[in-house]
Structures are given as structure tokens and as C-alpha cells.
Amino acid sequence: MVDVHFLNATLRLKYVTGSDEQNEPIFITKSYRNISPSHNEGDLVAVAHVIASLSSQTLASIVKQETNELS
Template sequence: MANTIFLGATLRLKYIVGHDEHNEPKFSTKTYQNLNGSHSNVDLLNVAKAMASLSSQPLDSVVKQETTDLS
């Protein structure tokens, strides 16, 4: 069985900032690094929604990317 060691996580908030000439959405991404492993996904989503509520741009998606060491 493989051992997993949490190394870090990144949270990305993707906002819709407008539309191009073909009415396709244009996006902007804000990245928050150095998250620790003690936060639940629900907690991170609640924080992301709270941060997005401070923006004038609508939130499109929230992505959490984890890095682990497999040994």
C-alpha cells in the first residue's frame, strides 16, 4: 500500500470578466497558494464564495489542487 504525504494545496477562483466578439466568455483567475491540509473542502468553498462576493465579476468556478508525495 502506498503512503501519501500532503505537501501543499492551491485554490483557484475563476471569474468571468467579459465576452469576446463571438460572445464567448473571457476569464481571469486568482490563485491562492500555501493552503494547509487541515481545511475541509466545504470550508474552502465557503471562503471562496465569501471572497468572490467582494468582487464585481461573477465567479465561474473554484478549483483546489493538492500536491502529495506518494511513496
């Protein structure tokens, strides 16, 4: 049996800030650390959209990155 122990989580919001000479999008990422394991994905998406609404850039993606210890 494998034990999984939550260590930490980070919420990453990726924004489109413009485009380069080849018309490819330029991105910037903002990270929010120490996300509690008790928050479900639906809550995180709702919070991410509220945070993104405060920005003038367009939200491109929302990522939850979790680190666990396996033993």
C-alpha cells in the first residue's frame, strides 16, 4: 500500500500579454502558493476567474500544481 502525504500546492494563472514579431502570443504567469488541500478544483477556478477579472490581460490557463510525498 502506498501512502500519499500532501506537501504543498500552487495555483498558476497564465495571461496573454501581447504577441511577438511572428504573431505568436507572449505569456506571463502569476503564481499563488500555499494553497490548502481542502479547496476543491471548482473553488480554485472560481477564485482564479475573480483574480483574473482584476487584470487587464486575458487569462489563458489555470493550473493547480500539487506536490505529494509517496512512501
